Amino acid sequence: MIEIRGVTKRYGALTALDNLSLTIGPGEVFGFIGPNGAGKSTTMKILAGLLQPDSGTATVCGHSVATEAPAIRRVLGYMPDFLGVYDDLTVDEYLQFFASAFRIERGRRRAVVSSVLELTDLTDKRHAMVDSLSRGMQQRLGVARVLIHEPKVLLLDEPASGLDPRARIELRELLLELKRMGKCIMVSSHILTELAEMSTSIGIIEKGRLLFAGSIADAFARAGAGERIAVALEPGSADGAAAAERLRADARVAGVTLEPPGPDGAPGGLIVELTPGVHGHHFLIESLMAGGARIASFTPRPIKLEDAFLRLTKGQLN
Amino acid sequence: MSTRGDQLEAPSTGPLAAGDGTERAAGARAGLASTVAAWLAGPVFQKEARVMGRRKSTYLARSMLALALIGVAALAFWAVADETAHYRGVAKVQAFQRLAPGLAAAIAWTMFVVATVAAPVLTGGAICDERRSRSLAALATTPLRPGQIVLGKLASRLVQLVILVLLTAPLMLSLRAFGGLESSYVLGATCLTLSSGLLAASLGLAASNRAARPINAASFGVTVMILYNLWPAGGMLVQYWVTGRPPSTEWLTFGPGMCLAMLSAGSMPGMTFDPATFWIKICAISVALSAVVCIAASVRLGVMIRRDAAEEPSLTRPAKRKRTAAATASPEHATADPARADSDGGVSAVSREVGDQPVLWREMRQAAFRSGLRLAIGLAAVVGMMLLVYANAGLREPGVTTVFAVIGAVVLMFGAATASVGSITGEAESRTWQVLNTTLLTPAEILGGKIAGALRRLWVVPALLLGHCVLAVLAGAVSAAFIPLLALILVGPVVFLCTTGVALSLRLRRTSAAGVANMLIASGLWAMLPMAIGIAGEVTRAGRDSFAGRIMQAALILNPVYMTGSAANGLGRSSWGGSRSRFELVWQNVGPETFTICVVFATGVYLAASFAVFHLCLRRYGQWSALKTV
Incomplete structure (x- = not known):
């Protein structure tokens, strides 16, 4: 659906995108991750036909962004990072405005507006003035606007930015x-945890260069992030440092971090990171018990996308 | 650096309190100096000054103004030198002595107008830009007081204005070398310009507190300044109307424009005041009014900051739209109460059905005035003034229609120059531009809709003009042919200015910059071009039948204000009763057929130029639009 080949975009001396190549298939939810100024918005603006790349090619549904902008607009919905609204229109008029702008016939507009309002749970705000809506509702209105012409491809730039937790959850459900x-x-x-929940693939970009593109599992593997287990030791148990040394000698363990002892004299715990691809935990328990450690708790910690992101972006381009 | 205004409080204990009076006075002076520095040159001033200092346009505008004034002065001197080439001795010196005051007056007037218009443009975005970029809340959390914010912003912009005005002082003083020009004139004109600019800047800043866009605040400032300059004339008229005796010339000292006119004209018969120092009073009044306006702006800003802190701030003003059920497009949307609060207390209104050209549909529904009350007050004031003139001078007086038509043409041109300059920059500033450009709307539909909307918002002045003209025709003061002729004269320039306004709005980033540029186009066409023509005519001594003479005539035909006056005079009662009407054009009077051909030619030129500008916008649309997308 989306194909970017060797796209470079410069703003004066600043290279916003540096030879970016990316492919996103049908039905895919692609999470685009990167620090501020990495080039995410520029990529989306190029795909939306708002900016022209200095070099390279980009296509959406087979249409070139350079030469077939009208065709792309029919199949693409773009929601910018900050949703501007016409403060003199009601929600209904706002959506009708864009329905008309997308050449939806007058007779069909009412039904289309009703359906997107229902989908975004804004039906009871149909006649509210747009600028009287809360930020969360305005974001949902933005999504409704993007869906008005039933596009095949959606580009959503920071849709959850500035929303409160409830509005974020509602938006996530909508996506x-x-x-x-x-x-x-x-x-x-x-908000990487949310991307992890809804994305089928991710791309990590920094300083205009794509560092990674693929599935989330691939990202963890590429980042060298294995499963992590938190082990708490009982008071009077064997020394945690000795247990850590014992574990580090095992090839299935990528690393062990010692946690400081508690204020009540309880021994510090261990954070054990397994070698990527290792999933069994029984050898850990056996090894610790063999060393005289008494285990108070044993808690696998799920791998976070943040960890993979930090590892993949850490100093690679500096 | 302390930013609080509490440095004035004298310490009750400590060395200063125990010291002698001299030390205390020195301490108080130091405290006062630091307070003034904190209020005028505090962090807001420093930030604003740095931002303006980084803009290339600041230096470009200064350089262009200085070069233009030097160019005009040089051309005038060249013309006189050429004309007096065969003169000798005293005669030649006298010719230059006659030129210097006139040239100084032209420069002084140019600067007066530039300062009065530029000052509100400079300050119009001071607060509303902060509000739009959501930085006002951050500013409000600092120890800065509203007064410090207002004064800091005002001072930073006044620096730009003072530099602009003072650029011309050396030029005017250098003209004294030719004699015939008093230094008191230069001082008086500069002080009048600066004090007027200060008041205009304060008004723009005060309006910026409430305005949705900088151009609205700037327009308010310019309008109030026009009224401030014209009110002595109204006062004289009222006095004459009430007493039936010639009004006192003292009125003239209550308007800076009138004062500058008198200063330029020198002593007048019947003057009851000192011609050398009367301008000091109006300068003091302007400065005092500025102080009052600044205090009011500070209080207003404080209220806004407190209100925003108490509730969710809105980037734009609250929706006030109310619509009757008759405006409802379909029964599905009809509600018993057209403007009601929704379940969450939000503001609702009856939704209308959007047309097939959505941009045009929305633009045609944009209000020309922010509220019906303002429109009613404005209309009542103008209609009242017109009725006063009718009662005083009589509707059949030929000059009345000429004056009204000329004033209407000037106001209409000013409106046209500002009506469309926020059309695209406004979309970009409110972040709707990108979204609009991802729809299937073509550039022609978007830009055409914007131009049509700007034209529609100008309805008030043409409606007033039409009303007056109909009355004048019924009273027999002017021929009925004047109405279509006037419409033909004005339609071309209005369409042209609205088109250039949209083009500049598409090309430039800021509404205020687009507004200034469009005003420059208008003033260049209709003020600078005639001035240049006059000077060129003097230099070349071109006759009316020469090629150069024809070009000059054609250029003046393009001036809608000149043509409006000419048409009103030509079709006035004194001209058309029974005999053929004669219309004054440059160097000659022409008949109605020739005049109409000239008007049609000028309209054609403007419409063709508008089409060319529109076509250029379509060609450059992607490139210029991308500048607002980055």
Whole structure:
């Protein structure tokens, strides 16, 4: 659905995108991750036909962004990082405005507006003035606007930015619904846990260069992030440092971090990171008990996308 | 650096309190100096000054103004030198002595107008830009007081204005070398310009507190300054109307423009005041009014900051739209109460059905005035003034229609120059531009809709003009042919200015920059071009039948204000009763057929130029639009 080949974009002396290549298939939800100024928004603006690349090619549904902008607009919905609204229109008029702008026939507009309002749970705000809506509702209105012409591809730039937790959850549910509808979605966000929940693949970009693109599992593998287990030792147990040394000698263990002793004299715990690809935990318990450690608790900690992101972006381009 | 204004409080204990009076006075002076520095040259001033200092346009504008004034002065001297080439001795010196005061007056007037218009443009975005970029809340959390914010912003912009005005002082003083020009004139004109600019800047800043866009605040400032300059004339008219006796010339000292006119004209018969120092009073009044406006702006800003802290700040003003059920497009949308609060207390209104050209649909529904009350007050004031003139001078007086038509043409051109300059920059500033450009709307539909909307918002002045003209025709003061002729004269320039406004709005980043550029186009076409033509005519001594003479005539035909006056005079009662009407054009009077051909030619030129500008916008749309997308 989306194909970017060797795209470079410069703003004066600043290279916003540096030979970026990327492919996103149908039905894929692509999480675009990167620090501020990495080039995420520029990539989306190029795909939306708002900016022209200095070099390289980009296509959406087979249409070139350089030469077939009108064709792309029919199949693509773009929501910028900050949603501007016409403060003199009601929600209904705002959506009708864009329905008309997308050449939806007058007779069909009412039904289309009703359906997107229902999907975004804004039906009871139909006649509210747009600027009287809360930020969360305005974001949902932005999604409704993007869906008005039933695009195959959605570009959502930081849709959860500035939203409170409830609004974020509502927006996430909405995006999951769109995912179920089979839309190809490219979404950028700083809230990586949410991206991990809804994305089928991710791309990590820094300083205009794509550091990684692929599935989340591949990202963890590429980042060298294995499963982590938190082990708490009982008071009076064997020395944690000795247990750590014992574990480090095992090839299945990538690393062990010692946690400081508690204020009540309880021994410090261990954070054990397994070698990527190792999933069994029984050898850990056996090894610790063999060394005289008494285990108070044994808690596998899920791997976070943040960890993979930090590892993949850490100093690579500096 | 302390930013609080508490440095004035004298310590009750400590060395200063125990010291002698001299030390205390020195301490108080130091405290006062630091307070003034904190209020005028505090962090807000420093930040604003740095931002302005980084803009290339600041230096470009200064350089262009200085070069233009030097160029005009050089051309005038060249013309006189050429004309007096065969003169000898005293006669030649006298010719230059006659030129210097006139040239100084032209420069002084140019600077007066530039300062009065530029000052509100400079300050119009001071607060509303902060509000739009959501930085006002951050500023409010600092120890800065609202007064410090207002004064800091005002001072930073006044520096730019003072530099602009003072650029011309050396030029005017250098003209004294030719004699015939008093230094008191240069001082008086400069002080009048600066004090007027200070008041205009304060008004722009005060309006910026409430305005949704900088151009709205700037327009408010310019409008109030026009009224401030014209109110003595109104006062004289009222006095004459009430007493039936010639009004006192003292009125003239209550308007800076009138004062500058008198200063330029020198002593007048019947003057009851000192011609050398009367301008000091109006300068003091302007400065005092500026102080009052600044205090009001500070209080207003404080209220806004407190209100925003108490509730969710809105980037734009609250929706006030109310619509009747008759405006409802379909029964599905009709509600018993057209403007009601929704379940969460938000503001609702009856939704209308959007047309097939959405940009045009929305633009055609944009209000020309922010509220119906303002429109009613404005209309009542103008209609009242017109009725006063009718009662005083009589509707059949030929000059009345000429004056109204000329004033209407000037106001309409000013409106046209500002009506469309925020059309695209406004979309970009409110972040709707990108979204609009991802729809299937073509550039022609978007830009065409914007131009049509700007034209529609100008309805008030043409409506007033039409109303007056109909009355004048019914009273027999002017021929009925004047109405279509006036419409033909004005339509071309208005369409042209609205088109250039949209083009500049597409090309430039800021509404205020687009507004200034469009005003420059208007003033260049209709003020500088005639001035240049006059000077060129003097230099070349071109006759009316020469090629150069024809070009000059054609250029003046393009001036809608000149043509409006000419048409009003030509079709006035004194001209058309029974005999053929004669219309004054440069160097000759022409008949109605020739005049109409000239008007049609000028309209054609403007419409063709508008089309060319529109076409250029379409060609450059992607490139210029991308500048707002980055």
